[in-house]
Amino acid sequence: MIVSHLELVDFRNYASATFDLTAGTTAVIGDNGQGKTNLAEALAYLATLSSFRGAPGDALVRVGRDQAIIRATVGHDDGRESLIEAELVANGRNRVQVNRQKLNRVRDLLGTVRVTVFSPDDLVVVKGGPGDRRRFLDDTLVALATRYDSVRLEIDRIVKQRNTLLKQAQKATGGGRSELPDDVAVTLDVWDRRFAEIADQFGHARATLVARLSTMAQQAHAELAGERTPIELRYEPGWRRVGLLAALAEARADDVRRGVSTVGPHRDEVEMSIGGLPSRTHASQGEQRTLALALRLAGHRLVTERTGSAPVLVLDDVLSELDDHRATALLAHLPDGQVVITTAGELPEAARTDRVLRIANGAVVD
Numbered sequence: 001m002i003v004s005h006l007e008l009v010d011f012r013n014y015a016s017a018t019f020d021l022t023a024g025t026t027a028v029i030g031d032n033g034q035g036k037t038n039l040a041e042a043l044a045y046l047a048t049l050s051s052f053r054g055a056p057g058d059a060l061v062r063v064g065r066d067q068a069i070i071r072a073t074v075g076h077d078d079g080r081e082s083l084i085e086a087e088l089v090a091n092g093r094n095r096v097q098v099n100r101q102k103l104n105r106v107r108d109l110l111g112t113v114r115v116t117v118f119s120p121d122d123l124v125v126v127k128g129g130p131g132d133r134r135r136f137l138d139d140t141l142v143a144l145a146t147r148y149d150s151v152r153l154e155i156d157r158i159v160k161q162r163n164t165l166l167k168q169a170q171k172a173t174g175g176g177r178s179e180l181p182d183d184v185a186v187t188l189d190v191w192d193r194r195f196a197e198i199a200d201q202f203g204h205a206r207a208t209l210v211a212r213l214s215t216m217a218q219q220a221h222a223e224l225a226g227e228r229t230p231i232e233l234r235y236e237p238g239w240r241r242v243g244l245l246a247a248l249a250e251a252r253a254d255d256v257r258r259g260v261s262t263v264g265p266h267r268d269e270v271e272m273s274i275g276g277l278p279s280r281t282h283a284s285q286g287e288q289r290t291l292a293l294a295l296r297l298a299g300h301r302l303v304t305e306r307t308g309s310a311p312v313l314v315l316d317d318v319l320s321e322l323d324d325h326r327a328t329a330l331l332a333h334l335p336d337g338q339v340v341i342t343t344a345g346e347l348p349e350a351a352r353t354d355r356v357l358r359i360a361n362g363a364v365v366d
Contacts (some may be wrong), residue, residue, distance in 0.1 A: 001074055001075060001076050001077060001114065001309050001310070001311070001312065002021070002023045002041060002074070002075045002114060002312065002337075002339075003021055003046075003072050003073070003074055003075075003087050003113065003338065003340040004020070004021060004023075004073050004074070004075050004314055005018070005019070005020055005021070005072065006018070006019040006021065006039075006042065006070075006071070006072050007019075007044065007069070007070075007071040007072070008038075008039075008042055008069070008070060008071075009068060009069035009071075010061060010062040010065040010067065010068045010069065011038065011042055011060060011061070011062065011068040011069070011088070012035065012038035012041070012042075012060060012062060012068075012295055013034075013035050013038060013361070013362040014035060014038065014062070014362040014363075014364075015062065015130060015362060015366060016038075017362060017363055018364075019036075019039065019357060019364065020130060020355075021338065021340065021355070022186050022284045022338070022354045023075075023338055023354075024230040024338070024339070024354035024355070025339040025340075025341065025351065025352060025353045025354050026338075026339070026340050026341070026345050026353065026354065026355045027341050027342075027343065027351065027353040027355070027356045027357070028040075028342040028343075028359055029340075029343055029344075029345075029346070029356060029357070029358050029359070030340075030344065030358060030359035030360055031344055031360070032344050032364070033293075034110075034359045034361060035316065035319070035359050035361070035362045036316070036340060036344070036359055037053070037147060037316050037344035037345075038120075038315040038362070039312045039340075039342065039359070040052075040053075040055060040119075040340065040342055041060070042070050043072075043115055043312060043314055043340065044115045044117045044132075044314060045060070045070060045072060045086065045152045046072055046074075046084055046086065046109070046112075046113050046187070047093075047110075047113050047114050047115035047143075047311070048110075048115070048139070048142075049086075049096075049106060049107060049109060049110070049313075052119065052121075053121070057088060057089075057094065058090045058091070059086055060088050060153070061089070061090045064110050065087065065090070065176070066090050066091075067087055067088060067089045067090065068087075068088040069085065069086070069087055069088075070085075070086045070088070071082075071083070071084070071085045072084045072112045072113070074112065075100065075362060076117060076226060076309070077308070077309050078182070081099070082098055082099060082112055082113075083097075083098070084096070084097070084109065084112060084113065085096055085097045085098075085100075085221070086109070086336065093106075093281060094106055096108075096109050096202045102164040103208060106148060107150075107297070109214050110142065110146040110149055110189075111146040112308070113311075113312065114143055114303060114311035114312070115312045115313075115314060116143075116296060116299065116300040116311045116312070116313050117296075117314045117315065117316060118293060118296050118313070118315045118316065118317065118318045118322075119317065119318060120316075120321050121318040122295075122296055122318075123285070123289055123292050123295065124288075124290075125280050125292050126272060126280060126283070126288040126295075127160060127285075127288050127290050127293045130267070130269040130270070132266065133269065133270040133272070134265075134266075134270070136274065136295065136299075137206055137209060137210070137235075137270060138152050138206075140209060140213070140246075140299045140302070141205055141206070141310065142145060143208060143299070143303045144209075144302070144303055144306050148172065148186045148202075148205065148254070150244070151198060151201070151202055151363075152202070154198055154328060155195075155198060155199060155202060155264075155265055155266060156266070158191060158194060158195045158198070159195075159261050159264065159266050160269075162188070162191045162192075162193065162195065162261050163192060163259070163260050163261055164253050165184065165187060165188060166188075166256055166258075166259050166260060166261065166315050167192065167259040168184065169181075169184045169188070169256045169259075170256055170257070170258075172184060172332060173256060175256075175257055180256065181194075181359050188252070192245060192249070193245065194258050195244060195261075195264065196243065196244040196245035196248065196345065199244045199264055200219040200240075200243060200244055201242050202265050203237065203244070203265055205241075206235055206265070206268070207240070208301075210233050210234070210235040210270060212302060213233055213295065213298050213299065213302065214231070214232060214233040216244045216298035216301055216302055217231050217233065217291070217294045217297075217298040218230075218231045219298075220293075220294035220295075220297040220298045220333070221294035222289060222331075223297075223333045224290050224293055224294055224297075224326055224329045224330060224333070225290050225329075226325065226329060228345040229274060229275050230273075230274070230275055230276060231273070231291065231294070232271075232272070232275060232276075233270060233271070233272055233332055234270070234271040234272075234273075235268065235269075235270050235271075236271075236304050237263075237265075237267075237268045237269070238263075239263045239264065244263070247264075248261075248263060248264075251263045271290065274287055274291060284336060285286070287356070288324060289322070293318070293322075293326075293330060294352075297330075297333070299334075300313060300335060301335060304335060304337070310335055310336060310337030310338075311337070311338070312338045312339075312340065313334065313335070313337060313338065313340070314339075314340045314341075314342075315330075315339065315340070315342070316340045317342055317343060317344065319329070319331075319343055319347070319348070320343065320344065320345070327348060327350075328350045331348065331350040331352075332350055332363060337363075341353070348362075
């Protein structure tokens with residue numbers, strides 16, 4: 001799939017701008033603060049309905065305006081075209097249309113276009129906390145099959161409901177010092193069964209994904225680093241060995257004492273190692289960045305393989321963070337499909353761009 005045309009109205013620093021993109025590689029060049037990353041953010045928003053920079057929705061609307069518009073023409077591999085129009089409001093509910101038909105739920109847009117973003121912030125997948133690695137995994141699952149978006153939202157809802165109940169139980173028992181009331185215990189049992197039912201399936205999906213990503217990340221890392229170093233991803237939460245229902249029963253007293261759910265997919269960790277050593281604590285920043293890029297590249301390739309269509313690939317100011325060897329290696333191993341590269345400087349020859357857009361003050365200048 002490709003995004004052939006993109007229009008932004010009152011999005012970030014763009015008052016009104018249009019971009020014609022190529023099916024090959026488009027370079028977006030401009031000084032810092034001119035709108036390059038904002039363009040990348042708009043493209044990615046169409047795929048995830050969120051900012052890859054973690055910005056709240058109202059921050060995407062130009063200062064002083066009530067709403068922003070992202071309008072894009074998407075060409076699919078079977079020759080069809082989709083017109084996507086997303087209206088982002090500073091206060092209230094966003095609205096989305098596909099081919100002039102309003103979607104009943106905004107999240108029904110998921111899967112209409114897929115976008116993989118490489119950014120300097122990807123380092124957090126390796127260097128950050130467990131939540132950052134879970135987010136990477138779950139975003140990849142959603143790109144593979146949109147149903148996982150509703151699954152993770154349901155897990156979040158259950159955890160919030162369960163935590164509310166646990167806090168009530170904490171008060172009722174004096175922090176677990178007395179017997180849990182029967183009505184609270186029965187209600188917890190209901191939530192635990194529902195939690196276990198959906199979480200066991202989600203845990204299996206995560207484990208299957210990690211096994212496949214580990215192999216593909218090994219190959220991508222070798223391409224980027226120029227040498228083969230053992231790369232391993234491990235997802236082995238203790239609750240999966242016994243099943244979540246049994247793990248919740250075992251942890252109930254501690255959960256009541258703390259007033260929070262201490263086990264489940266919302267607390268999982270994905271362990272990553274380079275050369276047999278934990279990448280988060282033992283790898284250099286250069287090694288961590290290479291691993292982060294390898295993970296993104298592996299995820300992109302897996303989505304392409306499973307869906308039969310390459311997502312739009314966006315490299316947002318990534319090359320400035322790499323040495324010449326790794327920048328050249330990344331460009332040499334980019335998969336086929338549409339690529340958008342943003343940079344504040346001129347691109348290396350290995351980029352082989354088909355189109356160049358120069359950005360200044362939220363507008364295309366040539």
